[in-house]
Amino acid sequence: MKKYNLSKIMKRAWVLVKRFKETISSALKKAWREAKMKMAVIKGTEKQVKWANDIREKGIEICKEYEFSFAERRFKIEESAKWFIEEFKKLTYMNDKNKYDIITYLMMLNLEEEVKEEKEKAGEKGIQLKREREILRGYDKYAKINDEMEKEVYRLYRAASCLFFENEEGLKEWHDAKRITKELM
Template sequence: MTKKEIMKKAVALAKKMIGDWIARMALALKMVWAEVKEKMKKAFPALKGTAKQVAWANDIREKAVAALSEMVKEYAAKLDSGEYWSDKDHAYRSEKKTHLFEAFDALLNVEESKVWIELFGVNHAVSRQGVDRWTLVNSFAQDWLRAKFNRRRLADSFSKRMGVY
């Protein structure tokens, strides 16, 4: 669910409530975000490792997946529109999009705490201060897409385009 969809759902919920608009919106946003977080937790497999590793990896996974899912959706939409790799045909762009979703789904299904910590925790892509977008994108692109899936061109393109903000 995108932030735009979350906001639309919160506004619809707040309109059904009675009272001060700001209070209604605050409550509606809390309710919608709680629902989104619950859905995300149910979708993930349980992590394996020591208690400290699992706690750290869960925190990393929650923040990393929230940020990466938005970037993957944005990148896929730009592939569909032909904004990225415009010189290639639609079949090529569709293949790249499929590879990206396969790699992202594989990341979501990783059960080892160690993998999440090594990918996004040790390099401080995800920390208590938040998410470092550039480091997160490069870790996903270079250490996951390139190293695990041998998708060099896709990794370089994703890193170059999504790391800039």
């Protein structure tokens, strides 16, 4: 019989209730689903799979440290070795010089996944402005890490507004910001 950390599941449910205004019932269902979710098997050549697994481990470790639950979930369900290698190969040799660029890139992935989930939940009516602000305010704590992160969070805010309004120009601006961050890594 598989054992689960009930405390962790309950804490995750309360985060969902507080942050996403879900009912405790739906939050517990999601928390249990996340706890039971197994990591997807990565597909690729033997070398790619080994490298992608290293990247996945480091990525999940950083996501847990900075509470990027949406990015962490993406790391667990992604099957393509190519995705890990193309997007996050710098994780395998992270140092003090590129650490905050990597954290910023993970923060952007987290925000992207969070907005995607919110849009699915909101359906056709779209995400309300109040909810958009709540989502972005959740990233304020990262600006306090140091001056470099403060600049990155500010840049993330400017680019994030484009995510909420899915027009072509806005999405281009988001992808440009993401590309620039990736190049800095």
